[in-house]
Amino acid sequence: MVVIGAGFAGMAVVRALRSSDAEITLVDRNNHHLFQPFLFQVATSILEPAEIAAPIRSLVREMPNVRVELREATRIDLSRRTVVMNEGSDLAYDILVVATGAQTSYFGHESEWAQHALGLKSLGDAITARNKLLKAFERAEMESDPKKQARDMTVVVVGGGPTGVAITGTISEFTRRTLASDFRNIDLRQARIVLVQSGPRLLPAFSERHSAYAASALQRQGVEVRLGAPVTHVDATGVTVGDERIEAATVLWCTGVQGVPVARTLGGHVKPNGTVAVQNDFSVPGHPECFVVGDAAHAIGPDGRPVPGLASIAQQQGRYVGKLISARLANRALPNRYETFTPSKVATISRHVGVAEFRGRSIIGFPAWLMWGLLHLRALTGGGHAKLSILANWLRLLVTYRRSGRLIVEPSELATHQEGHAQKGPDDTTTRVSRRAVLRN
Amino acid sequence: MVVIGAGFAGMAVVRALRSSDAEITLVDRNNHHLFQPFLFQVATSILEPAEIAAPIRSLVREMPNVRVELREATRIDLSRRTVVMNEGSDLAYDILVVATGAQTSYFGHESEWAQHALGLKSLGDAITARNKLLKAFERAEMESDPKKQARDMTVVVVGGGPTGVAITGTISEFTRRTLASDFRNIDLRQARIVLVQSGPRLLPAFSERHSAYAASALQRQGVEVRLGAPVTHVDATGVTVGDERIEAATVLWCTGVQGVPVARTLGGHVKPNGTVAVQNDFSVPGHPECFVVGDAAHAIGPDGRPVPGLASIAQQQGRYVGKLISARLANRALPNRYETFTPSKVATISRHVGVAEFRGRSIIGFPAWLMWGLLHLRALTGGGHAKLSILANWLRLLVTYRRSGRLIVEPSELATHQEGHAQKGPDDTTTRVSRRAVLRN
Numbered sequence: 001m002v003v004i005g006a007g008f009a010g011m012a013v014v015r016a017l018r019s020s021d022a023e024i025t026l027v028d029r030n031n032h033h034l035f036q037p038f039l040f041q042v043a044t045s046i047l048e049p050a051e052i053a054a055p056i057r058s059l060v061r062e063m064p065n066v067r068v069e070l071r072e073a074t075r076i077d078l079s080r081r082t083v084v085m086n087e088g089s090d091l092a093y094d095i096l097v098v099a100t101g102a103q104t105s106y107f108g109h110e111s112e113w114a115q116h117a118l119g120l121k122s123l124g125d126a127i128t129a130r131n132k133l134l135k136a137f138e139r140a141e142m143e144s145d146p147k148k149q150a151r152d153m154t155v156v157v158v159g160g161g162p163t164g165v166a167i168t169g170t171i172s173e174f175t176r177r178t179l180a181s182d183f184r185n186i187d188l189r190q191a192r193i194v195l196v197q198s199g200p201r202l203l204p205a206f207s208e209r210h211s212a213y214a215a216s217a218l219q220r221q222g223v224e225v226r227l228g229a230p231v232t233h234v235d236a237t238g239v240t241v242g243d244e245r246i247e248a249a250t251v252l253w254c255t256g257v258q259g260v261p262v263a264r265t266l267g268g269h270v271k272p273n274g275t276v277a278v279q280n281d282f283s284v285p286g287h288p289e290c291f292v293v294g295d296a297a298h299a300i301g302p303d304g305r306p307v308p309g310l311a312s313i314a315q316q317q318g319r320y321v322g323k324l325i326s327a328r329l330a331n332r333a334l335p336n337r338y339e340t341f342t343p344s345k346v347a348t349i350s351r352h353v354g355v356a357e358f359r360g361r362s363i364i365g366f367p368a369w370l371m372w373g374l375l376h377l378r379a380l381t382g383g384g385h386a387k388l389s390i391l392a393n394w395l396r397l398l399v400t401y402r403r404s405g406r407l408i409v410e411p412s413e414l415a416t417h418q419e420g421h422a423q424k425g426p427d428d429t430t431t432r433v434s435r436r437a438v439l440r441n
Numbered sequence: 442m443v444v445i446g447a448g449f450a451g452m453a454v455v456r457a458l459r460s461s462d463a464e465i466t467l468v469d470r471n472n473h474h475l476f477q478p479f480l481f482q483v484a485t486s487i488l489e490p491a492e493i494a495a496p497i498r499s500l501v502r503e504m505p506n507v508r509v510e511l512r513e514a515t516r517i518d519l520s521r522r523t524v525v526m527n528e529g530s531d532l533a534y535d536i537l538v539v540a541t542g543a544q545t546s547y548f549g550h551e552s553e554w555a556q557h558a559l560g561l562k563s564l565g566d567a568i569t570a571r572n573k574l575l576k577a578f579e580r581a582e583m584e585s586d587p588k589k590q591a592r593d594m595t596v597v598v599v600g601g602g603p604t605g606v607a608i609t610g611t612i613s614e615f616t617r618r619t620l621a622s623d624f625r626n627i628d629l630r631q632a633r634i635v636l637v638q639s640g641p642r643l644l645p646a647f648s649e650r651h652s653a654y655a656a657s658a659l660q661r662q663g664v665e666v667r668l669g670a671p672v673t674h675v676d677a678t679g680v681t682v683g684d685e686r687i688e689a690a691t692v693l694w695c696t697g698v699q700g701v702p703v704a705r706t707l708g709g710h711v712k713p714n715g716t717v718a719v720q721n722d723f724s725v726p727g728h729p730e731c732f733v734v735g736d737a738a739h740a741i742g743p744d745g746r747p748v749p750g751l752a753s754i755a756q757q758q759g760r761y762v763g764k765l766i767s768a769r770l771a772n773r774a775l776p777n778r779y780e781t782f783t784p785s786k787v788a789t790i791s792r793h794v795g796v797a798e799f800r801g802r803s804i805i806g807f808p809a810w811l812m813w814g815l816l817h818l819r820a821l822t823g824g825g826h827a828k829l830s831i832l833a834n835w836l837r838l839l840v841t842y843r844r845s846g847r848l849i850v851e852p853s854e855l856a857t858h859q860e861g862h863a864q865k866g867p868d869d870t871t872t873r874v875s876r877r878a879v880l881r882n
């Protein structure tokens with residue numbers, strides 16, 4: 001069987017099948033499993049990539065029935081039971097699990113907006129966001145034109161869900177506390193940080209009280225919170241929100257997800273947002289051998305609404321499908337019908353402030369942040385070393401506002417070239433030369 | 442005054458002037474000071490970038506007379522006392538310190554070889570080397586052609602000095618011990634690792650006994666050591682050593698340094714290798730206001746040979762010039778004539794094995810490695826957190842062979858574009874578009 005994607009859902013499938021007879025090929029375009037909930041902390045220099053990602057090969061080292069391939073699936077052919085790959089030979093399957101996750105959606109403006117408003121889905125995205133933010137402030141420090149300087153000192157975060165709220169609060173602290181004393185010409189306590197939410201309140205999945213708390217906590221930190229403010233335009237120098245133009249060098253896009261392209265090749269079962277409508281057992285209608293789990297699946301919760309894109313839900317779905325396949329292979333009784341559990345709602349707003357709803361009780365402030373931290377740290381896939389290292393970083397931040405690496409690290413021209421080259425294999429030389437020539441311009 | 446370069450030499454100059462009247466502009470093309478001696482450990486996944494680099498701004502936070510600019514110096518005009526920059530206005534100086542370090546030299550084959558044989562001078566280089574190595578093994582795991590597979594499993598390190606020896610030993614362990622159990626189709630214990638040295642022995646600065654010890658320690662680990670073997674050709678699929686062709690997907694270039702281009706603009710005082718001939722006080726002849734220190738300077742030791750490119754020597758030179766400038770500004774007596782000290786010789790070969798010469802005594806094996814580790818850890822600029830974190834990683838490696846992050850992290854196409862864009866400022870759109878278009882090919 002083939003599993004596409006080694007995120008929370010895919011890894012849960014594989015783990016549930018570890019002592020089964022299934023011979024599994026696990027395909028991912030990255031060599032690491034990523035703990036996405038902490039990605040915003042990499043973007044804001046609190047954590048380093050190695051702390052929130054683990055090599056897939058080391059995670060399946062003790063599972064002799066799993067082989068890992070670092071490739072990208074480009075198309076699924078349900079009738080031929082084949083996954084077409086970006087390079088090398090295609091993969092035939094008897095059973096297929098699509099756990100490809102979601103990617104950022106720009107609501108139909110991909111080609112114009114994606115290049116200016118950074119999504120936050122991969123380690124590369126987080127490093128890019130960090131570089132972009134730090135470089136904008138470096139430019140501001142040397143800029144003599146006040147208009148350009150103000151633009152370089154402005155950050156706009158689009159999206160008032162948990163990710164948008166968390167990254168806005170963290171950027172605000174990073175800028176006003178950690179970085180401010182580093183600069184001589186500019187005063188980063190005057191940096192403009194704007195959180196733009198299209199709906200009427202932040203954290204819409206939480207109670208109104210929590211939404212109001214989050215907004216006022218951010219405002220106390222000097223964040224401008226714009227509610228009921230849909231983004232109508234994004235370009236290289238800023239965003240337009242309704243009729244208001246905000247000039248900003250750094251725009252982060254934390255709203256909107258869609259299925260990744262390969263899931264769209266599943267044909268008529270694909271919703272407009274690229275997620276796949278599945279049956280109760282997560283199989284594609286008419287194809288009991290093909291399952292879709294995690295963010296790639298269009299799953300409806302007991303409240304009739306799409307289930308939230310949470311790690312815990314993806315893991316639960318993956319575990320269920322793994323057990324189902326295991327039972328089927330062993331001719332055992334199938335597990336009971338899948339039921340979505342109600343995950344605890346917890347969000348972090350800024351340094352050690354959060355909101356949570358736990359067993360019907362509302363928790364606010366530091367206790368909620370602590371709950372957020374512990375719940376996520378417990379779920380972190382990666383072992384004791386990474387957890388200790390993260391705890392040490394958090395503790396240092398709690399006490400000193402210091403952060404580990406405010407580093408701008410970029411592969412050189414050579415590096416970009418070499419990577420492109422490595423993917424193509426050592427025989428191709430023509431493309432390389434022209435690429436390199438253009439990169440030099 | 443202006444200091445170009447925030448490496449060991451440049452930072453030592455600035456530190457020596459911290460309580461002087463000098464108003465210093467410190468220019469660097471990176472935003473971080475890098476602890477280069479540990480760079481090979483980032484390339485081999487033992488350490489992470491944030492552990493061996495510190496933001497320049499945070500290092501000078503307590504020095505109100507220092508301002509930092511993230512820009513690149515492209516030319517020095519001695520007669521106009523001006524440094525021409527890659528962007529923004531030029532910098533006029535009364536006193537100039539050039540501490541630009543060295544870059545990899547391919548002995549006149551830059552244009553053909555540099556794209557295939559990775560140097561190791563920056564964090565970007567280290568990340569690129571790591572990605573390249575890991576991706577070659579991933580390709581090998583899926584390759585059906587035995588010739589290509591063997592090539593993907595071959596690493597050639599060119600240069601038998603301390604860096605070449607250290608990275609060869611570390612790659613050998615990384616490949617044969619840490620990674621071997623991760624792969625199912627290939628046996629990385631059979632990976633071919635070749636160390637190529639043009640001269641007759643490894644570690645030529647050490648005694649012959651140490652050279653022989655290093656060679657046999659590497660050979661015991663399965664490394665092929667080629668002595669008296671000058672590289673005559675490098676291309677995308679391997680290297681030619683004398684008449685022997687070695688097919689290799691990964692080639693690291695740890696030999697040969699030269700001054701960086703900006704130092705070459707100092708005119709008639711520049712040696713063919715791009716370093717600058719200086720007087721006893723490190724000033725450029727005829728220009729008592731312009732100093733060159735560290736690897737950028739062509740300095741001759743008491744033995745009549747060029748001094749080695751060591752952190753401790755660069756720091757000593759920088760400190761001296763800083764004191765000299767400080768005394769001159771305060772009209773105090775100038776410091777005594779500079780004398781190069783004799784640094785202790787210490788090199789690491791592989792996991793906890795090294796060689797050292799200390800006060801005329803020869804030390805070999807674990808004690809020498811310990812000396813290497815402690816000497817360097819003490820010199821690390823970055824504070825207690827980074828040191829503790831490095832110690833924890835080393836301890837883990839000592840006990841388990843585990844390494845923190847064997848991650849392939851690459852900025853996306855978007856990232857590459859965005860960075861190029863960010864450097865140009867938000868107004869330029871034409872270049873961006875064409876660049877992006879080509880990157881997509």
